[in-house]
Structure formats: structure tokens, C-alpha cells
Amino acid sequence: MERREAMKNMALAMGYTLSASTLASLMTSCGEQVTLDWPPKNFSKEQALNVETLCDAIIPKTDTPGAKELGVPQFLDSFIGEVMTEADRAAYLKELDAFIQLCVDSQGKQLYACDEAEKKAFLDEQNAQNKMKYPGIWGADMVKADMRNFFGKFKDTLVWVFFTTKVAGEEILPYDPVPGGYDACFTITPDTKSWSLG
Amino acid sequence: MMQDQSNTNYYDAIVVGSGISGGWATKILAEGGMKTLMLERGRMLRHGEYPTAGLDPWDMPNRGVLTPEQNQEYNKQTRTGWISFDNKDMFVKDVNNPYDEDKRFDWIRGYQVGGRSITWGRQTYRLSDLDFEANAKEGIGVDWPIRYKDLAPWYDYVEKYVGISGQAMGLPHLPDGQFLPPMELNCVEQHTKEIIESTFDSRYLTIGRVTNLTQQHNGRGPCQYRNRCIRGCPYSGYFSSLSSTIPDAEKSGNLTIRANSVVLSVIYDESTGKASGVRIVDAETKETHEFFAKVIFLNASAIGSTSILMNSISDRFPNGMGNDSDQLGRNLMDHHYRVGAMGFIDGFEDKYYKGRRPNGIYIPRFRNLDEATKRDDYLRGFGYQGGAGRAGFDQSAYTDGYGAEYKEQLMKPGPWSMSLVGFGEMLPDPSNRVYLNHDKKDPYGMPTVTFDCEFKDNELAMRKDMKTSAAEMLEAAGFRDVREYDDLGAPGLGIHEMGTARMGHDPKTSVLNKWNQVHGAENVFVTDGAAMTSSACQNPSLTYMALTARAAHYALDQVKKKNL
Ligand SMILES: Cc1cc2nc3c(=O)[nH]c(=O)nc-3n(C[C@H](O)[C@H](O)[C@H](O)COP(=O)(O)OP(=O)(O)OC[C@H]3O[C@@H](n4cnc5c(N)ncnc54)[C@H](O)[C@@H]3O)c2cc1C
Numbered sequence: 001m002e003r004r005e006a007m008k009n010m011a012l013a014m015g016y017t018l019s020a021s022t023l024a025s026l027m028t029s030c031g032e033q034v035t036l037d038w039p040p041k042n043f044s045k046e047q048a049l050n051v052e053t054l055c056d057a058i059i060p061k062t063d064t065p066g067a068k069e070l071g072v073p074q075f076l077d078s079f080i081g082e083v084m085t086e087a088d089r090a091a092y093l094k095e096l097d098a099f100i101q102l103c104v105d106s107q108g109k110q111l112y113a114c115d116e117a118e119k120k121a122f123l124d125e126q127n128a129q130n131k132m133k134y135p136g137i138w139g140a141d142m143v144k145a146d147m148r149n150f151f152g153k154f155k156d157t158l159v160w161v162f163f164t165t166k167v168a169g170e171e172i173l174p175y176d177p178v179p180g181g182y183d184a185c186f187t188i189t190p191d192t193k194s195w196s197l198g
Numbered sequence: 199m200m201q202d203q204s205n206t207n208y209y210d211a212i213v214v215g216s217g218i219s220g221g222w223a224t225k226i227l228a229e230g231g232m233k234t235l236m237l238e239r240g241r242m243l244r245h246g247e248y249p250t251a252g253l254d255p256w257d258m259p260n261r262g263v264l265t266p267e268q269n270q271e272y273n274k275q276t277r278t279g280w281i282s283f284d285n286k287d288m289f290v291k292d293v294n295n296p297y298d299e300d301k302r303f304d305w306i307r308g309y310q311v312g313g314r315s316i317t318w319g320r321q322t323y324r325l326s327d328l329d330f331e332a333n334a335k336e337g338i339g340v341d342w343p344i345r346y347k348d349l350a351p352w353y354d355y356v357e358k359y360v361g362i363s364g365q366a367m368g369l370p371h372l373p374d375g376q377f378l379p380p381m382e383l384n385c386v387e388q389h390t391k392e393i394i395e396s397t398f399d400s401r402y403l404t405i406g407r408v409t410n411l412t413q414q415h416n417g418r419g420p421c422q423y424r425n426r427c428i429r430g431c432p433y434s435g436y437f438s439s440l441s442s443t444i445p446d447a448e449k450s451g452n453l454t455i456r457a458n459s460v461v462l463s464v465i466y467d468e469s470t471g472k473a474s475g476v477r478i479v480d481a482e483t484k485e486t487h488e489f490f491a492k493v494i495f496l497n498a499s500a501i502g503s504t505s506i507l508m509n510s511i512s513d514r515f516p517n518g519m520g521n522d523s524d525q526l527g528r529n530l531m532d533h534h535y536r537v538g539a540m541g542f543i544d545g546f547e548d549k550y551y552k553g554r555r556p557n558g559i560y561i562p563r564f565r566n567l568d569e570a571t572k573r574d575d576y577l578r579g580f581g582y583q584g585g586a587g588r589a590g591f592d593q594s595a596y597t598d599g600y601g602a603e604y605k606e607q608l609m610k611p612g613p614w615s616m617s618l619v620g621f622g623e624m625l626p627d628p629s630n631r632v633y634l635n636h637d638k639k640d641p642y643g644m645p646t647v648t649f650d651c652e653f654k655d656n657e658l659a660m661r662k663d664m665k666t667s668a669a670e671m672l673e674a675a676g677f678r679d680v681r682e683y684d685d686l687g688a689p690g691l692g693i694h695e696m697g698t699a700r701m702g703h704d705p706k707t708s709v710l711n712k713w714n715q716v717h718g719a720e721n722v723f724v725t726d727g728a729a730m731t732s733s734a735c736q737n738p739s740l741t742y743m744a745l746t747a748r749a750a751h752y753a754l755d756q757v758k759k760k761n762l
């Protein structure tokens with residue numbers, strides 16, 4: 001099981017961060033808010049604005065913090081600098097640019113410049129085109145062909161990064177670092193959340 | 199070569215390697231009163247020195263994902279797909295420990311005191327006479343020189359000390375052992391077990407037999423269900439040399455551990471017809487030393503011990519120590535795996551579990567047990583590991599949508615799925631081998647090894663059945679979207695490499711005798727995976743432990759009788 005558990009975590013990272021194509025995408029919130037309050041190291045300013053918008057759209061602030069509050073865009077900016085080779089990063093950023101262009105083609109502007117309705121129109125489109133992935137087992141991929149579009153791949157990475165922030169891991173999801181035993185089967189309520197550590 | 203004559207170079211016994219088998223040899227020899235020197239090529243490591251054991255994902259740089267530079271350093275270990283920040287220091291840096299491949303071979307190693315006993319998956323299953331008799335019955339390879347009855351008391355012996363949780367089943371081909379209370383199956387696993395056992399003859403599903411302690415045992419554990427064993431366990435919740443055999447051996451006062459000691463060869467004394475000691479390079483100073491003893495145990499793992507024998511050249515053994523048969527390095531085996539199926543199941547949405555159980559399920563072999571289960575398309579058989587679980591936020595990959603609702607959904611327990619992963623037997627074949635490349639030395643002056651090994655027709659035919667049988671069981675149990683998969687990889691990936699100095703009756707066709715003594719140098723014992731005459735399909739390390747315990751007691755006895 002060690003292998004399987006380790007893979008579950010790695011697969012999320014590798015599926016998208018280590019392969020030639022990786023994470024992310026673009027866009028920022030709606031029309032008014034088009035400034036970036038942090039200096040990106042690996043994204044261009046425009047890419048960063050789009051990434052931030054996309055993060056906020058996928059994991060928004062609700063009664064718990066969203067991806068933007070928890071600094072996920074900044075993490076992604078540094079992450080692609082650290083874990084990708086230059087060639088992989090270039091390929092990834094190219095995919096990101098292509099994704100940004102898709103929004104321009106669809107809505108006449110970049111994601112971060114879209115208003116809520118335009119954003120929704122574009123992301124609904126992207127979501128519909130994305131194919132579900134089948135989970136892998138112990139490092140073996142169940143489906144050879146890459147069926148995820150950029151939006152889907154970005155989502156996987158973003159979700160993984162978001163839920164492995166300290167805040168999400170210790171406060172948003174139930175955190176149980178030393179379970180001390182195994183309760184093999186209990187009945188849950190509608191409020192039961194999934195464990196933070198998988 | 200300079201010979202260091204100081205007294206400290208003389209011992210009663212030398213054990214090469216500190217992993218699962220070396221820990222056992224050391225414990226038995228030292229506790230038996232032998233002044234014992236343990237030589238380990240890797241760094242010193244003490245129980246409790248597990249710096250990543252308590253780290254959560256957010257505590258690690260880049261969430262644990264390695265940088266391209268780190269990936270390059272571990273470029274072969276990373277073929278497993280799961281080398282990351284939390285475990286990398288327990289595996290070798292390939293750049294410093296090179297090997298070559300005529301055909302791809304994934305040699306996954308841990309060089310440190312404790313070896314791979316720190317990182318192993320802890321699954322422990324006995325072999326049976328179905329396994330020990332197979333070669334002789336089918337005319338494959340050579341006959342094992344032992345039978346189950348020879349090993350059974352030694353399985354008992356090591357199990358009592360190690361502590362293995364598991365369920366007794368009464369199956370002749372997967373003998374029960376000395377078990378601590380089993381871990382529990384979760385509800386989907388329990389459901390699947392009931393359907394499989396009521397639908398298919400000879401098929402059973404049980405909880406894995408594992409060295410994780412379900413209760414305190416010999417002052418260790420119990421396991422806290424954190425599933426971080428690969429990083430080392432501060433609770434001593436599972437069996438490793440560091441947590442048990444080595445500290446217990448030290449209590450005898452007879453053990454000296456010398457880390458950073460790369461053993462190059464065994465020294466053969468033509469006048470006595472025995473080995474006199476070993477030659478090492480100190481990994482830090484690069485100085486050569488010699489150490490001498492009456493008895494030498496090679497426990498450097500299958501390929502490690504084999505390469506030391508190959509590099510032990512003398513007038514008597516021009517082709518490597520014990521290699522009169524030309525079988526040294528041949529019959530390399532592993533288990534073939536990463537084949538099976540997975541699927542989702544509905545109807546258990548209101549059920550969940552607490553704790554990260556470091557263990558899965560086991561479906562014992564059900565093919566070629568007898569006439570009723572005989573297959574025409576391949577010999578031997580396979581077992582399945584795997585398990586069921588509920589997705590957490592990783593359900594993102596197969597969850598549609600984005601936004602607030604999507605976020606809420608990811609925070610709820612996701613769909614249940616179950617995977618079955620086959621582990622199949624690999625037949626011994628002399629053309630599957632490893633050999634020394636004398637033209638290319640490692641940084642310590644040891645010739646590097648080259649692998650020439652592949653899965654052959656029997657394994658490939660078996661895989662088809664492993665795939666369809668897995669899917670058939672999941673479908674019978676009501677899983678939906680069942681997918682078969684077959685990701686052959688390469689030998690080595692099972693991390694059960696073995697067979698390169700096989701035991702046998704006849705020095706003309708084998709390297710070791712029935713007590714694991716090297717033919718022609720009987721004070722040299724090899725009791726790691728190299729000794730295996732066939733691979734069976736069970737995880738092998740428990741058998742290495744039992745072979746080691748048996749041979750070490752035999753060695754003690756022979757020393758006492760002055761035969762060694
Ligand atoms: C992730 C993983 C999961 C596994 N899961 C399982 C499982 O569930 N069940 C199972 O049965 N097995 C499993 N294994 C395999 C198991 O780890 C090995 O079978 C076992 O460790 C072999 O024991 P050993 O004593 O032969 O070698 P090792 O434990 O590898 O120890 C060998 C030691 O010898 C040292 N050495 C090598 N060469 C030299 C030299 N020239 N001089 C001095 N020292 C040397 C090494 O540094 C090492 O410390 C797994 C392995 C891994 C990595």
C-alpha cells in the first residue's frame with residue numbers, strides 16, 4: 001500500500017507538473033480587477049493574471065479561503081521554476097499561452113479581463129471539452145492517451161496544491177496526523193468531510 | 199595489497215550487508231557468542247534518525263516533488279514513479295552507483311545501515327511445497343535442495359520475533375504463520391471478499407500479512423496507522439533491521455558495525471580451501487582494508503552478493519567464487535506485476551474509514567494448484583494485492599466542474615474504488631543474467647554490473663490471465679467502469695530481484711548447497727535473494743529471513759563442532 005499511497009500523491013503532481021505539458025492556465029477575476037500584487041518569477045505578468053483568475057474561478061473563496069487567498073498562484077509560479085526542466089517549462093508556458101488565446105478567440109479578451117458572464121461562458125466550454133481521467137494504480141497509468149485538456153490538467157494540479165497548503169490541510173479538512181488505529185467502516189453524515197491526509 | 203594485522207581485523211564472523219537478511223544473520227551470530235563484524239557500504243543510520251517521518255505535504259519543498267537535478271541524480275530509482283523528497287535519502291543516487299543494461303532492468307536499492315528493510319512494503323507470505331517442488335516436477339531449472347518441512351520451523355522462529363499481523367486461512371499452498379491479530383478489511387473489501395469466495399472456486403480474499411504490529415510486540419509498536427513507513431517509523435511500528443535485529447544484536451556485546459565499507463571481494467585461502475576474509479574499500483577515505491573471520495555471510499542483496507562472488511577471483515575460482523557451474527549471475531528473477539484491474543462501486547456512499555492502514559488485501563494464488571485449477575497456457579501462478587478506498591480531494595481528476603460547488607464536492611468523501619494488482623512468478627532461465635563489466639569500475643574500484651534479463655513467454659501468457667481474472671472478480675462483485683491494465687515495465691521493478699547464486703543439490707548446476715554454503719568454500723554463506731532456486735509469486739523477504747536464520751544456526755553449530 002505504501003507504493004499506492006505514494007503514487008496517489010505523486011500522480012497528481014507528475015500527471016501535470018513533470019510531464020512536458022503541465023499545470024495551469026490563466027485568467028484573473030473580472031474586468032475591474034486587473035492588477036497583480038505580486039511579482040511573478042516564471043510567469044509573465046499577463047500569464048500570472050490569467051493564472052490567478054483561473055485559480056479563483058476553480059477554487060473560490062466560500063466560507064473557507066479560496067486558492068487565491070492561500071497563495072496558490074504564487075506557489076505555482078515558483079513551482080514551475082523549481083520542478084520543471086527549462087524545456088518542460090517552456091512547453092508548459094506555451095500551452096498556457098494557447099489556453100489564454102482560446103479565451104480570446106471565444107470571448108474576445110483574456111480571461112482576467114472577462115466579466116463574470118464571459119468567464120463562465122468560456123470555462124463552461126473548457127469544462128465540457130475536458131475528459132475525465134481514470135485513476136492510476138501504483139504508478140501504472142490506466143489510460144495511456146492524455147485525455148485531459150489544459151483546463152482539466154490545471155485543475156488537477158491546482159486542487160492538489162490547494163488542499164496540501166497548511167491551512168487547507170490542517171483547518172479546512174479534518175487533519176489526523178497520528179490516527180493511532182483503524183476504524184474500518186463507520187457511517188457518515190452529510191457533513192462528514194474527507195481526510196486531509198490520503 | 200597491504201595487510202593490516204591489528205587484532206581488530208580478526209573476528210569470528212563477518213556479515214556483509216545490514217538489510218533484512220544481514221540484520222538476521224548478525225543477530226543470530228552475535229547472540230550465539232561470535233564476535234561479529236557487520237560491513238555496510240552505505241552511511242551509518244540509527245533507529246529514530248528519520249528526519250522526514252513527521253513531515254506533512256506542506257512541510258516539504260515543492261510539496262515533495264523533486265527538482266530536475268534531483269531526478270537526474272536518481273534517474274533509475276525514479277522509474278518506480280514514487281521517489282520523492284520524503285523517501286529519496288533511503289535510496290541510492292544512481293549517479294554515484296552506476297550500472298548498465300543490455301536490456302532495461304530497474305535496480306532499486308537502498309545503501310545505508312538498514313538497507314531496504316527501512317523502505318520495504320512489509321508484505322510477508324510463506325512459500326509452500328507447491329513452490330519447493332515445482333522445478334523438479336516440471337523439469338525447470340534445478341530442484342530446490344530443501345522442502346517446506348525444512349523451512350517451516352524457521353518461518354515460525356523469525357515470525358515470532360518479527361511480529362506479523364494476518365489472518366490464518368488453512369490453505370496448504372499459503373501456509374499460516376505465527377500471526378498477531380489481523381488488520382481489518384474496510385466495507386468494500388469485505389463485500390468483495392464475500393462475493394469472490396461465494397462465486398469462484400479456490401479464490402479467497404484476505405487482509406495482507408504484514409510486519410506492521412497490531413499490538414505491542416517485543417517492546418515495539420503498535421502501529422499508529424499513519425502509512426508513512428517508507429520514511430522510517432519512530433514508533434517502531436513495523437519490522438526493520440534498525441528497529442529490531444541490529445539493536446538486539448548489539449546488546450550481546452559481540453557486534454561491531456562498520457559503515458561506509460564497500461566489500462569488493464572474498465579472500466580465498468588455497469591452503470585451507472576456505473575463505474579467510476573480505477577485502478573492502480572505505481567509502482570515505484578510499485583506503486583498502488582486509489578483515490578476517492571463520493565464517494562469512496554475504497547479505498548484500500541478491501545482485502550485491504553475486505557481484506562480490508564474481509569479483510572474488512583465485513586460482514581455485516578463476517570465474518568467481520563458487521562458480522564451477524557457470525550459474526553464478528544466471529537465473530535472475532523478479533516478480534512481474536503492474537497488471538490487473540480497477541473499478542468503482544456504488545452503494546457504500548454512507549460508509550467511510552478512519553486511519554491510514556499501511557496494508558492492503560491479498561488474494562492468494564488460485565491457478566495450477568491441482569488438476570482442477572490447471573492451465574494449459576502457462577506454468578505456476580500469481581497472487582493479487584491492492585485494496586479499496588474512497589477518494590479524497592484527488593477525485594478532482596474524475597470530477598466534473600469548477601467553482602464553489604466543485605470545491606464543496608472535493609471536500610466530501612469521493613467515490614469508492616478498488617484495485618487488484620497481480621504479482622506473478624517468473625521462471626528461472628539461465629539466459630536471464632547479470633555480469634561484471636571489468637572495464638567500468640564504480641567510484642570505489644568495484645567492477646560495475648550489467649543486466650541482460652527479460653520477461654519471457656510464460657510470464658507474458660500469465661499476464662493475460664492476471665488481467666482478465668482481476669476484471670472478472672471486480673465485475674462479479676458489482677464494480678462499474680472496470681478497467682484492465684497491463685504495464686509490463688521491466689524486470690527489477692517488482693524489487694524482488696533474486697536467483698543469481700541458486701541453491702541446489704549438485705555443485706555442477708548450482709552455486710549454494712542446502713545450507714546456503716558456497717560450493718567449494720563452505721565457510722561462505724549466501725542467504726539473501728541470490729539463493730532462490732525459483733521465485734514463487736509471494737513477496738520473498740520472509741523466506742530470506744527464514745533461510746538466514748536456518749543457515750546462521752547451522753553455522754554456529756558447525757563452528758562449535760569445529761567443522762568450520
Ligand atoms: C519499496 C519497496 C517495497 C518492497 N516491498 C516488499 C514487500 O512487501 N515484501 C517483501 O518481501 N519484500 C519487499 N521488498 C523487497 C525487500 O526490501 C528486499 O527483498 C529485502 O530488503 C532484501 O533483503 P537483503 O538483506 O537481501 O537486502 P537489502 O535489504 O537490500 O540490504 C542489503 C544491504 O547490503 C548493502 N550492500 C550492498 N552491497 C554491498 C557491498 N558490496 N559491501 C557492503 N555492503 C553492501 C546495502 O547497502 C544494503 O544495506 C520491497 C522493497 C522496496 C524497495
Ligand code: SF4
Pocket residue numbers: 410411420421422423424425426427428430431432433434435436556
Ligand atoms: S503506519 Fe504504522 S508502522 Fe508505518 S510509519 Fe506509521 S506508525 Fe509506523
